[in-house]
Amino acid sequence: MSNHKITAQGAGVRTEVSAGRHTFVIDEHANMGGQDAGPSPLDYLLGSLAGCEEVIAQLVAREMEFKLNGIQFDVQGTLDTKGLMGDPNVKPYFQKVRIRATVDTPEEESRVKQLQEAVDRRCPVFTLIKAAGVELDAEWTKA
Incomplete structure (x- = not known):
């Protein structure tokens, strides 16, 4: 715990x-x-997502014996501000989060995909956002 x-x-x-x-x-x-x-609080949330994915990626990479030098993240959140302004018909949080990750590794693209899948399953911030029903568009590619 x-x-x-x-x-x-x-x-x-x-x-x-x-x-x-x-x-x-x-x-x-x-x-x-x-x-x-x-x-802003929402900027910190997106930063927390990138930071958490990096930490979990390093942990998972060790388990997979995956050579991981680092990851460059580009994370964008889309929000309809009508929700936070009080419209009860609009969620007051991100409707969509887009993640583009460029993985610095000599590994094959198929192994990068395996790494991403494991990280997305285990990252507390990613899974919390997913559980909230936010649309997640995540793409990891090799540098």
Whole structure:
């Protein structure tokens, strides 16, 4: 069992977060009333997805004896803001998340696909987004 805990202090739409020895700022863009002092909550979610997939990929690669030098992620989320503005007919979270991953490896493309499938099954952030019913469009290719 692994426990994770943060503390946070908010003022306006800016939040300062402490996670163990680390601190970070979450803020909204100016058009959402923020000062753009840090990534937005949704930016952090997409970053968490990429970071989690990298961590799980490294773990799975060791298990598969897969030579993995690293992965370059391009992650985009599509959101209909009517949901977060209160429209009950629109989900207030991403409707679609697109992941393009370029894998730095000497392995064959078929092994890259096996790695992706295992990572997508085991990554807590990916599976959480999937469980929310968000459309996921994930494509991993060899560099």
